[in-house]
Amino acid sequence: MTEAPAPATPAQGGEGLGDKGLSGKSLADHLREIEFDPRMIGMVAALAVIWLGFDGLSGGAFLTPRNLWNLLVQSASISVMACGMVLVIVTRNIDLSVGSMLGFVSMVVGLIQVRLLPELWGFEHPATWIVSLVAAVALGGVIGLLQGALIAWLAIPSFIVTLGGLLVWRGAAWWVTQGQTIAPMDSRFRPLGGGIEGAIGTSASWAIGWAICATIAVGSVVARRRRRRFGFSLRPLWADVAIAALGCGAVVATVMVANAYALPAGIARRLTEARGQVWPEGGLVIGHGLAVPVLLALAVGVAITFLATRLRFGRYVFAIGGNPEAAQLSGVNTRKVVMLVYGLMGALVGISACIATARLNAATNSAGALDELYVIAAAVIGGTSLAGGVGTIAGAMLGALVMQSLQSGMVLIGVDTPLQNIVVGLVLVIAVWLDGLYRKRLG
Template sequence: MIGMVLALAVIWLSFDWLSGGAFLTPRNLWNLSVQTASVAVMACGMVLVIVTRNIDLSVGSMLGFVGMVVGLVQARLLPELIGFEHPATWLISVAVAVALGGAVGLFQGALIAYLAIPSFIVTLGGLLIWRGCAWWVTQGQTIAPMDSRFKPLGGGIEGAIGTSASWAIGLVICALILIGIAFARRQRRRFGFSLRPLWAECAIAVISCGAVLGAVLIANSFALPAAIARRLVEAKGQAWPEGGLTIGHGLAVPVLLALTVGVAMSFLTKRLRFGRYVFAIGGNPEAAQLSGVNTRKVLMLVFGLMGALVGISACISTARLDAATNSAGTLDELYVIAAAVIGGTSLAGGIGSVTGAMLGALVMQSLQSGMVLIGLDTPLQNIVVGLVLVVAVWLDGIYRRRLG
């Protein structure tokens, strides 16, 4: 985790220097956080897949397929049933995306768990099948625009919660961090486990809360365009000041959604029986089965959960583009797998971290954003991402050999 944070700092400082100070600006960092959200959500699920010694190569194509279905539901199906811009349209769309993604994931998981087909083969086939289905849904036509209540899921001006709400959420997160640290220390003392020095606990609390409040400060520093800010002020019946007014975006909705998914997945892996079963299967499948764990059912549910998270990411991606396109999610499987591996998830199974995967997603997106900012061509960007993935797996192998 420390290594990832240091690597992220080096990447940010390097790209800021190469871009002449354009990288570490509120605007670019806000956009970076929004762009990371979709991959981060899927990376949370990929951690569990890889921990069980499997892989899912179909997540990018599945995102494209689910996104096209969501666009079809919003633009053609629901308007005929309940009319355009109905308040329930976005809720139905999200429900359809999660249900469809979960169903596809469960189907692939059943093939892997009950028919004993290797996950590499099943999901490689899925990569081709779901991309073809994405085209087949509308014969390759792009569907736009999306429902106005759905678009905030993708960020943008509509998807920012404002400065006051952002500070409130930041303070709540800091309070939860302090409560979590205190509770964990109390539990370790209760069961006789070793405790960190008090100064170390305080340092972790200060650094964590500082990172949260710093992120809120950056989000609030990214100001709305003057014309839009003026329209918002006048819509409230207030007079626009002669000298103008600066109104910050605040935190983006997709970022908050990704953080919520990350917290929920961390709780699942660390506090629930299902999470313990997943890591037990990854550590030693035979021992887990002999211990009474229904390994086939757990494996199928892992892929179902991965599919449901792909559905959430499809909503974020479709809302951000304000359109459902056939090419959505292209190469996302590479970024999701790379994010999980860079975040400390071992391809040998049994080891993984949801928090690490989300940081890994931020590292991968930082590389892509930085390379775009300094003008590198797309082929060279793909080369760099591929090299990063290979190096990450190599370092994982070295780490495991040292532990062994």
């Protein structure tokens, strides 16, 4: 398809089964030609509709820097887990235990940084936050590997293993402190959850934003050169430029929104004075800038995308999803890959546990309740097929944003909680139905 179309040879190398005939190219064909997933456009359009709709219904309260900033922070934890869930679902498995695991890991993290480490080296030690984070990732990873081993080596269906995990880890979360909530968290740990101390400020945000834009630009030039060197067909220059520009535009817009969300005057004043500057008469507007959990989620998204598309491991994950027997016959150690996917899922739950705990500034044994459903919903809305083999990380992260937008939007316009759940449930079902229709039409 990327080659020049050859309508004169309908029997391309055979009986031409599956060839779309000779009629003019559809929009989808054009999009495929520039290697852009049309489903992504659908997702962005859905997001735009949701945002504009809620903005109208709430009288302009939705599309404010403050709300959008919070929206991104709130979706960070689900986004991180959705990245792992994509890989799990791509291998034709499921993980129902992530919410409970998050609760258990949160409790252990709370215990470590509020009770264990302070006994060892006192409160507010500079290494406390990183030890907590590493411990969370390690614990999550070990739990994930354990569940993965049961699924891969003992061939217990993943639905059952992780359904068991859902009960086990929720119970274990209670057991850590007999149900007591642990608070407050270390001050260097709290930025992981966002809030004022978790905003990196306007100049740092611009620095990161421009760095990302530069990476996008360089990346597309390098990719283009590479294809030319191998003599492959190139997508039209305008398409490359447009896609890069779109990406950079999104980055710049995000930074601008984050920077436009001003700190409360009192805090801005304290900050100014702490820098040894004078607080001017009329006040001073200091923006939040990007939030740490959002950057963390983005970093995870980039890392997992790299793993899924550029590394052998990711190739195996998708091949297993497409045809487990074929992968095995090709010499792929499918069991090991499945186990590692669950290990990765667990490690990501560890990161999410830190984000959630830091955001709440407390570890509670009910943390993460129902998160498994939001995570799965985010992945599925983001185009991950439950039949396996198909899914993108970027889609899942957008899916998480869609879910969170729905939820925050409904809170903003004062929809009751039970009705919120009903709407989210219906949207999930309808989204999957539409996606199925779309896939069928595309063949």
